[in-house]
Amino acid sequence: MTLQGEPQIAGKAEGLVLKLARPISFWGGVDPTTGRISDPRHPNHDSEIGGRILVLPGMIGSSSSSYIMLELMAIRRAPAALVLAEPDAILGLGVVVAREMNYGSIPVVVLPREQQARLETGQRVRIAEDGAVEIG
Amino acid sequence: MSLDLSEEEKGIAAGNRGEGAAMAMRILAEMGRLLGAPRLIPVLSAHIDGALYHGDSGVHFAERLVAGGAKVAIPSSLNVGGLDLLHPGTVKADAHRYEMARRLMEAYGAMGCWQTWTCSPYHAGHRPAAGTDVAWGESNAVAFCNSVLGARTNRYGDFLDICCAVTGRAPYYGLHRAENRRAMVLIDTSALSQRLKRADVFYPVLGCWYGLEIGTEIGVIDGLPADISEDCLKALAASAASSGAVGLFHVAGRTPEAPTVEAAGGGTAPTRIIRLTPGMLESARDWLSTSKGHGIDAVALGSPHFSLAEFAALEVLLQGARLAVPFYICTGRNVVAELEEQDRLARFSEAGITIVADTCVVVAPILPGKTGVLMTNSGKFAHYTPANTGYEVIYGSLADCVASAVTGRLARDESLWQ
Numbered sequence: 001m002t003l004q005g006e007p008q009i010a011g012k013a014e015g016l017v018l019k020l021a022r023p024i025s026f027w028g029g030v031d032p033t034t035g036r037i038s039d040p041r042h043p044n045h046d047s048e049i050g051g052r053i054l055v056l057p058g059m060i061g062s063s064s065s066s067y068i069m070l071e072l073m074a075i076r077r078a079p080a081a082l083v084l085a086e087p088d089a090i091l092g093l094g095v096v097v098a099r100e101m102n103y104g105s106i107p108v109v110v111l112p113r114e115q116q117a118r119l120e121t122g123q124r125v126r127i128a129e130d131g132a133v134e135i136g
Numbered sequence: 137m138s139l140d141l142s143e144e145e146k147g148i149a150a151g152n153r154g155e156g157a158a159m160a161m162r163i164l165a166e167m168g169r170l171l172g173a174p175r176l177i178p179v180l181s182a183h184i185d186g187a188l189y190h191g192d193s194g195v196h197f198a199e200r201l202v203a204g205g206a207k208v209a210i211p212s213s214l215n216v217g218g219l220d221l222l223h224p225g226t227v228k229a230d231a232h233r234y235e236m237a238r239r240l241m242e243a244y245g246a247m248g249c250w251q252t253w254t255c256s257p258y259h260a261g262h263r264p265a266a267g268t269d270v271a272w273g274e275s276n277a278v279a280f281c282n283s284v285l286g287a288r289t290n291r292y293g294d295f296l297d298i299c300c301a302v303t304g305r306a307p308y309y310g311l312h313r314a315e316n317r318r319a320m321v322l323i324d325t326s327a328l329s330q331r332l333k334r335a336d337v338f339y340p341v342l343g344c345w346y347g348l349e350i351g352t353e354i355g356v357i358d359g360l361p362a363d364i365s366e367d368c369l370k371a372l373a374a375s376a377a378s379s380g381a382v383g384l385f386h387v388a389g390r391t392p393e394a395p396t397v398e399a400a401g402g403g404t405a406p407t408r409i410i411r412l413t414p415g416m417l418e419s420a421r422d423w424l425s426t427s428k429g430h431g432i433d434a435v436a437l438g439s440p441h442f443s444l445a446e447f448a449a450l451e452v453l454l455q456g457a458r459l460a461v462p463f464y465i466c467t468g469r470n471v472v473a474e475l476e477e478q479d480r481l482a483r484f485s486e487a488g489i490t491i492v493a494d495t496c497v498v499v500a501p502i503l504p505g506k507t508g509v510l511m512t513n514s515g516k517f518a519h520y521t522p523a524n525t526g527y528e529v530i531y532g533s534l535a536d537c538v539a540s541a542v543t544g545r546l547a548r549d550e551s552l553w554q
Contacts, residue, residue: 066293071191
């Protein structure tokens with residue numbers, strides 16, 4: 001099955017889905033040295049986001065989340081791709097700056113919540129340049 | 137989506153103001169494109185959050201801008217850094233972290249930023265006029281700027297804030313556009329008691345509820361006392377921006393563009409009306425505390441940074457009190473200087489209080505040990521303490537924090553909520 005997303009930052013990726021059960025602030029929510037979810041109040045506490053196709057229902061909190069995203073890119077513990085419910089100004093910024101700093105790039109795809117409902121943690125998915133998310 | 141750059145902007149991107157400004161313009165233009173902005177607009181000031189160390193990448197980014205000769209083109213205040221430059225030794229960082237945090241702060245200074253080092257820039261002389269466009273970072277400062285000052289900014293993330301400051305421009309999208317600032321949700325507080333709405337402890341709880349329930353929608357809060365203090369509004373903004381991606385809320389009668397509920401809606405009726413009850417606030421209040429016990433190991437105040445008015449309120453509560461646990465107040469260096477000038481600073485250290493300037497206890501290693509229970513009156517500290525410090529947290533009013541610090545046991549007035 002293929003879900004058609006809108007590429008905010010185009011690119012290809014493949015990996016296992018980690019779908020977050022609640023919105024998150026990367027700053028104060030993800031450890032920038034390990035890529036682990038560090039907020040004990042978050043239902044996905046202790047999950048590692050590095051290398052995963054990270055599906056986010058929403059973003060909250062700190063405007064420093066772009067810095068955490070850049071740092072994860074720099075130390076190679078960033079997700080393989082971001083699948084966002086709506087366009088976001090903060091995480092994509094971390095990726096844009098990472099490209100400028102030659103830390104690489106990852107795709108950022110906008111996929112509305114009703115389509116995100118078809119994605120589950122552990123599924124293998126492929127993301128194409130045009131924002132298509134192929135399951136299986 | 138196409139973004140049109142002016143001839144001048146194309147020139148900056150091509151390097152006619154140096155490689156640093158060109159890099160800033162490239163990032164700005166790319167973000168403008170990504171966010172669907174048709175063009176860039178001039179901004180009159182910036183507040184910059186990127187000088188706080190979270191890893192070496194941000195230091196390399198800032199030093200690359202400096203090496204490229206980047207200078208800010210507009211007045212640009214700085215948010216907190218990773219060190220207390222006034223009180224060396226307060227931050228217990230290892231040598232690498234200390235050195236990198238210092239380099240990062242120096243790089244932003246070298247670009248000509250105003251070295252305020254505070255998350256309350258609006259209490260350090262940085263108050264843009266209502267209706268003007270600015271580019272602010274740091275979630276509490278953004279929400280305060282839009283909602284209390286009425287100036288217009290989006291939530292500019294770390295790195296984009298300095299790019300806006302260097303170029304003097306921001307993408308024209310989101311909260312810069314009047315049509316995106318209209319309140320669609322009406323929050324009616326008339327069922328809450330005046331006593332509760334007059335209490336400082338109410339505002340972080342209201343903010344936490346707002347962030348969780350309203351998030352990025354624009355709401356107007358009706359029925360708050362017309363004379364609530366800026367510190368209460370600051371606490372509301374900071375807490376809302378911690379639990380949700382809140383950039384703007386209207387407080388009818390206080391937000392400059394919202395003298396009335398109707399004005400907040402810009403002529404459109406709300407699509408949703410929520411009548412707030414004490415029961416609805418209870419879960420937000422409970423969310424702010426993670427410890428169910430009664431012991432506390434430390435108290436921290438000042439997120440956003442403690443104001444002179446808050447120090448005055450604390451002075452009254454402290455009279456004769458002997459504190460049994462470590463007690464921290466985080467504040468701006470401008471406030472420290474004023475207290476010193478008025479001979480009011482010594483009484484806090486005599487009471488056993490540690491004043492933290494330029495930084496705060498949830499962004500830098502300051503608290504003793506790795507675990508414990510921290511009590512605070514800040515919704516923002518309550519939100520970030522567990523993940524950032526390893527401490528559990530208990531939320532209470534300013535008076536509750538002082539009373540609990542005297543005994544080391546939780547003493548909290550619950551009567552307001554009944």
